[in-house]
Amino acid sequence: xxxxxxxxxxxxxxxxxxxxxxxxxxxxxxxxxxxxxxxxxxxxxxxxxxxxxxxxxxxxxxxxxxxxxxxxxxxxxxxxxxxxxxxxxxxxxxxxxxxxxxxxxxxxxxxxxxxxxxxxxxxxxxxxxxxxxxxxxxxxxxxxxxxxxxxxxxxxxxxxxxxxxxxxxxxxxxxxxxxxxxxxxxxxxxxxxxxxxxxxxxxxxxxxxxxxxxxxxxxxxxxxxxxxxx
Ligand SMILES: [Zn+2]
Ligand SMILES: [Zn+2]
Numbered sequence: 001x002x003x004x005x006x007x008x009x010x011x012x013x014x015x016x017x018x019x020x021x022x023x024x025x026x027x028x029x030x031x032x033x034x035x036x037x038x039x040x041x042x043x044x045x046x047x048x049x050x051x052x053x054x055x056x057x058x059x060x061x062x063x064x065x066x067x068x069x070x071x072x073x074x075x076x077x078x079x080x081x082x083x084x085x086x087x088x089x090x091x092x093x094x095x096x097x098x099x100x101x102x103x104x105x106x107x108x109x110x111x112x113x114x115x116x117x118x119x120x121x122x123x124x125x126x127x128x129x130x131x132x133x134x135x136x137x138x139x140x141x142x143x144x145x146x147x148x149x150x151x152x153x154x155x156x157x158x159x160x161x162x163x164x165x166x167x168x169x170x171x172x173x174x175x176x177x178x179x180x181x182x183x184x185x186x187x188x189x190x191x192x193x194x195x196x197x198x199x200x201x202x203x204x205x206x207x208x209x210x211x212x213x214x215x216x217x218x219x220x221x222x223x224x225x226x227x228x229x230x
Contacts, residue, residue: 006104007032007089027104035085038108039078039229047076047204048229063204072211074221076201078229079105079112086228090199094142102145105227109149113225120223123192125152128210129181131160146227147197157185158210181210186217193220200228 003012007028026033039050044057046064051057056064063069080086093101127143135141147154158181194214196207201224211222 005029005032006101027106032085033104035083036089037081037083037086039081043229045075046073047201048078050081050229059204063208069208069212072215072222073204073208074223076204076207076224076226076229077112077116078201078226079108080228082200082228082230090228094138094199097139099140099142099145102142105146106149109146109227113150117195117223117225120193120195122152122195122223124155124189125150125195125197126155126158126210126214128196128198128206129156129158129160131180134160142199143197146199150195150197152195155188157183157189158213159184179209179213181213183213183217186214186219189214190218191220194222196222196224198224198226200230201226202230 003025004010005012005028008031010029012026012029039048042052042054043050044060045054046056046060049057049059063073064071082090089101089104092098125147127141127147129135129143130138130141144154144156160180161182194211196210198207201207207224207226211224214222
């Protein structure tokens with residue numbers, strides 16, 4: 001059986017052994033896989049930004065000094081840096097609709113979850129939803145594909161009501177903008193520990209807006225886990 005690298009589509013050299021029946025098969029060739037860079041410490045303890053020390057970064061301090069946003073998001077964890085290879089890969093995955101690419105990330109995403117969140121005893125995982133228009137356009141929600149890798153019950157109780165491009169707004173506009181998320185059923189989340197999933201943490205605004213709706217509806221602590229930290 002010929003297996004192709006999901007990224008460059010070159011043939012993967014297969015070493016058939018007993019272990020390859022038991023472990024997750026490689027999904028990308030060594031060259032492609034090694035072009036992706038995993039985040040190394042030190043990082044900001046709240047948002048996982050790679051930096052020179054392990055102090056809370058200025059952005060996180062700004063969020064935490066704002067009474068409206070204080071303690072809305074407990075902490076974020078991410079797996080990969082947003083380097084050039086990852087930029088290209090994410091564009092192929094999201095904008096050219098190559099949903100199968102998500103499998104490249106399965107092993108590392110699951111391993112990071114186990115290393116960092118297993119002890120938190122998370123009750124539910126919630127993927128950040130797309131607006132219905134965007135979901136129709138793309139055909140899949142990348143956050144949901146990532147969430148499907150985790151051994152946790154998933155509840156899709158958030159909806160996204162409006163999808164003006166966040167990146168076109170300034171930081172202040174993003175923070176003061178009315179919330180694009182709303183909740184359809186809050187009965188299950190009362191005092192529960194929630195893990196929000198998204199593909200990328202950029203400013204943290206999207207995740208915090210989603211977390212705020214959950215908090216306002218009685219959720220306990222909220223963590224976030226993203227594939228990439230830009
Ligand atoms: Zn490759
Ligand atoms: Zn930070």
